[in-house]
Amino acid sequence: MKKVVLLGALLFGAALESSFAQTATVQQLAPTRKIEVAGFAEIEVVPDEIYFNISLKEYFNDEKNQKDKVIISTLEKQLIKAVADAGLPKEALSISGVGGYQNYVDKKKKPATFLEAKQYELKVNSAEKLDGILSKVESRGVQYANVGRVDHSKREEFKKQVKIDALKAAKEKATYLVAAVDQKLGQVLEIRELDENIQYPQPMFMKTNMRAMAESADAVQDSDLSYQKIKVSYRMQAAFEIK
Known part of the structure; x- marks a missing residue:
């Protein structure tokens, strides 16, 4: 008899446990009412970091006879002084490359002469400063000057703000969509x-006449630099509970 009672108790306990398990499973599988939306935000900013590529090259004052050479160190000193006179820190100018080329007037009469060239990267916060700097360097020694890239000192702050604005846009969209079906927005479930x-x-x-730029610092025209704004945009997706 004791065996029969014990067996019945075990069967009842197993059935009860199975019932609890089924109830828990049903509760876990119950779908959460939610809405998923995407928000977009964009910002345009004027670059405050402009990186110029400048190349200096040696040359002869007497080109025909290849005499009276202006060496690269002379040109470099002029550039360094011009950068300092413009109120820029020493770190604004850095060397990006060194090279050279063969120069000659007549192969039969004159052997080829190697003339050194040196490339620099100059960081400024406005394009107008470049003209004043190059005007103090011998124009024949300036091989070229162009913009390599632009950036903004607060780029990371802008990225953070655009992400926040995109997320707010997603929430605003979810709010009016849910309200359209007479529901309310609940807590955020996923971002x-x-x-x-x-x-x-x-x-x-766009400047092409380096000699004209170097005539006089006072006579330098405004830079013909043409550039667009930096665009930073983000798209954020968020899921919200529907109450």
């Missing part, structure tokens, strides 16, 4: 970044 897009324009320095 995901969908994509990041940062457009850095590739501007071009």
Whole structure:
């Protein structure tokens, strides 16, 4: 008899446990009412960091006879002084490359002469400063000057703000969509970044007459630099509970 009672108790306990398990499973599988939306935000900012590529090259004052050479160190000193006179820190100018080329007037009469060239990167906060700097360097020694890239000193802050604005846009969208069906928005369930897009324009320095730029610092025209704004945009996705 005791065996029969014990067996019955075990069967009842197993059935009860199975019932609890089924109830828990049903509760876990119950779908959460939610809405998923994407928000977009974009900002345009004027670059405050402009990186110029400048190339200096040696040359002869007497080109025909290849005499009286102006060496690269002389030109470099002029450039360094011009950068300092413009109120820029020493770190604004850095060497990006060294090279050279063969120069000659007549192969039969004159052997080829190697003339050194040196490339620099100059960081300024406005394009107008470049003309004043180059005007203090011998124009024949300036091989070229153009814009390599642009950036903004507060780029990371802008990225953060655009992400926040995109997320707010997602919440605003979810709020009015839910309200359209007489429901209310609940807590946020999930947040995901969908994509990041940062457009850095590739501007071009349009000055072509370096000799005219170097005539006089006072006579220098405003820079013909043409560039667009930096565009920072984000798309954020968020899921919200529907109450």
